[in-house]
Amino acid sequence: MKESQLINLPKILDKRGNLSFFEYPNQLPFDIARTYWIYDVPGGEVRGSHAFREQQEFIIALSGSFDVVLNDGVKEEKISLNRSYHGLYIPKMYWRSLENFSTNSLALIVSDKLYDEADYIRDFEQFKILKNEI
Numbered sequence: 022m023k024e025s026q027l028i029n030l031p032k033i034l035d036k037r038g039n040l041s042f043f044e045y046p047n048q049l050p051f052d053i054a055r056t057y058w059i060y061d062v063p064g065g066e067v068r069g070s071h072a073f074r075e076q077q078e079f080i081i082a083l084s085g086s087f088d089v090v091l092n093d094g095v096k097e098e099k100i101s102l103n104r105s106y107h108g109l110y111i112p113k114m115y116w117r118s119l120e121n122f123s124t125n126s127l128a129l130i131v132s133d134k135l136y137d138e139a140d141y142i143r144d145f146e147q148f149k150i151l152k153n154e155i
Contacts, residue, residue: 023050023112025091025100028079032106041106043079043131050110051077051133058083058129062122072116072142074151076134080119081108085126092116092145094152102128116148 028048033040045052059068069089080089086103093115100109111117119128134140142148 023077025093025098025112025115026110027100028108028110030081030106030108039106043081043108048108049079049131051079053131053133054135055132056130057132058127059119060127062087062126064122066120066122068119068122068128070116070118070143070145072148073113073134074140074142075113076132076137076140077113078111078117078133079108079131080111081105081129083127083129085123087122087126087128088120090118090120094149114148114152116142116145 028043030041030043030048043049062068080102082102083105086101089100089102089109089111091098091100091111102109122128142151
């Protein structure tokens with residue numbers, strides 16, 4: 022099974038402003054099917070809190086910062102995203118929550134699947150049972 026991974030993105034420095042990018046297959050391990058973003062998160066709120074049966078994601082803090090809490094069914098880890106040239110790859114069957122959003126933060130998420138409610142696992146106990154069956 023694939024592991025989550027923090028990926029350093031190319032950073033092109035320029036006195037007029039820096040530029041970073043990602044593309045498949047150089048930085049991303051999947052073709053992009055969907056892109057969405059999370060913003061204007063009120064203080065103390067948590068986003069996510071689910072897993073996907075099949076979907077993979079790549080998350081970047083385009084502005085500000087937030088933490089991604091990942092659980093693989095056994096262990097939990099917290100990754101802080103606060104640089105627009107770092108992205109977090111999350112394979113399928115990882116429970117994820119986004120929390121501790123700074124003011125004016127912007128989370129960009131790209132996915133290898135179109136939206137499909139049936140792909141979501143929204144109950145953590147059910148996730149752990151399904152994860153142990155793999």
